[in-house]
Amino acid sequence: MDHNHENLLTPEVPTLKPDTSICLRARSWYLTCALAIVPAAALAQSGVTLSTPDTTVSPCEFWLPVVATDLDTGYTSLRLKFSFNADTLTRLGAKVSGGLLPEPDSLKIISATANSFIVSYSGTIKFIGSGVLFYVGFRAYPHPFVSRQYPVSAITHVDISASPVSGGLAVFDGLTDPPLMAGGRIELTEWLPPTVVSLPDSSIRAGDQIWLPVVTTDLGCGNNSYQIVIFYPPDILRPLGVEILSGLVQQAGGDLLVAGEDSSLVVNGASVNYMTGSGPLFYVGFEALDVVGSHIVSLNLEPKGSMGYVYPEHPTQPTLVSSHLAFEGLYLGDVTHDWAISMLDASVILKSVVGLTDSTLWPYLRTNVADVTGSGQVSSYDVALILALLADQIDTFPGEPGNKPATGYTAKGVSLEAHGSTVTVLLQGEQQSANLTLSYDHELARIERVEVVDGMVEFRADHGVVRIATADAISEGSRVISVRLASALGGDMGSVSLVSLEIDENVIDISLTAPVQIRGVPSQTALFQNSPNPFNPVTTIGFTVGQNADSVPLTLTLFSTGGQEVVRLVDGPLQPGYHELLWDGRDSSGRPAASGIYLYRLTTPHGAQVRRMLLMR
Secondary structure, eight states, X not given: OOOOGGGSSSOOOOOOOTTOOOOOOOSTTOOEEEOOOOOGGGTTTOOOEEEOOOEEEOSSEEEEEEEEEEEEEEEEEEEEEEEEOTTTOEEEEEEOOSSSOSOGGGEEEEEEOSSEEXXXXXXXXXXXXXXXXXEEEEEOSOOTTTOSSOOSSOOOOEEEEEOOBTTBOOSBTTOOSOOEEEOOEEEEOXXXXXXXXXXXXXXXXXXXXXXXXXXXXXXXXXXXXXXXXXXXXXXXXXXXXXXXXXXXXXXXXXXXXXXXXXXXXXXXXEEEEEEOSSEEEEEEEEEEOOOBSOEEEEEXXXXXXXXXXXXXXXXXXXXXXXXXXXXXOBOTTOTTOSSSOOHHHHHHHHHHHHTSOOTTTOTTOSHHHHOTTSSSSOXXXXXXXHHHHHTTSOSSOTTSTTSOOOOOOOOOEEEEEEETTEEEEEEEEEEEEEEEEEEEOTTTEEEEEEEESSXXXXXXXXXXXXXXXXXXXXXXXXXXXXXXXXXXXXXXXXXXXXXXXXXXXXXXXXXXXXXXXXXXXXXXXXXXXXXXXXXXXXXXXXXXXXXXXXXXXXXXXXXXXXXXXXXXXXXXXXXXXXXXXXEOSXXXXXXXXXXXXXXXXXXXXXXXXXXEEEEOO
């Protein structure tokens, strides 16, 4: 019979028929159940009672004590049947924890179905008196595939009855009449709070690795399996795998299985014991690819399968919160991979253009990093734009996402001339860079040096071919590239030809040749560009003294850009001819000069010539 809410706390004890049960309905969100089967005919025949007390439990695991009174005679065995509603309860088992039974290992479940089980105890030592015999345990939620929703006002029940044996209903050995079996009331508290499964937000740099925890909030009653799909951007991240490093799965003795696809990881996991509480389930690892540019990327969580369950045993599915990763990609132009754009990057790229270095020494010397112009190739024009960025001539590279590729130079004129043993290439028109190839007779001549008036230059001479790359931050109206040769045999040096020319990544279709003479006494005093430039810490300064300048006073002095004299390298007359001096980067007091731009000036009574150099420590 049913009772209304007013009778919930002090229910009327009804008259019960043998082998029947009663359950009481509670207010919404609560379940109340009386554990009782009262064989009426036996009430007056036996003083022994079996009961469970009134109790309030959460909808998780709970253990009900089975209490006996007046076991004055003493018994060594018992046999009870428990029946329950499998739609709302799941059996956990039976256990002895203190109490009357002296031999805990003798308690066993000898038979079980989906909605009932039989508990048997058979010992050698008598148990006597009143108290707890053992405990029966349940989990209070429905089977996952019976109903996906919790019934908010359903009635559940657990019945205690005598288990039939041959010859009658022997609850206790020697007790011919069944005892009074009176149940208590089970009140289930409110259901679980919403569960959230999430990945934390984080940040990562190109080339780095990261392991992120997949975290769950309160699992309440617990779960022993999960199914999650993690989606990631394959053009930015490479999965390293999924590991149980610490957390709930590890504590529950769990394992997992991972299946990988092009842009997702499918994670299936299970544990021996139930996972409860809050914390990491597992960790997922990624390596950031060497991609240029910075992005905010998402790691999305989704349930697996058509039924869409993350926790198959959980009554309601969790809220899934995706992660946002702040991805810092490679810097365009940062071939040294020191997370900064510097003169060293410009120098490395320029050397690579002529073949003096490559990616075996600089792993990030690749087209996607070095190509700041966005042209799909690496040239001295990329170096020129790096110099322009460092000189604050530009704010961003044309190769950056959303920018237009650089267009560069339009040819206005090219000439090749030989003056003694020096070959001059004159480029006319606004331009910042040039890549050129000259050929010469390497059996007659060798390349001594290559110079430009301003900017950077690198060259490589090999078996009669010299590759030259030059770049400057500022677009010049004309550019002079001087190539000085020396005779290999002390005689004629043959001729030099311009084989190929590229200005600001524009190919110039031209072929020029000029004869080269044996170097004699120069007719004029001239100052050449130092080499190398930039340098650290030693560079060579070349100049000529004209044939009519014998015993003429001459000075070669270095200055800071502020006009302060740093050191005087020459102070007096020199013989006519070609001269070279080394500067070791120290001032007149022997102290190392600071990094920066310096001016060097060659002065005679007939005038002065000035050039720039860059010391880069």
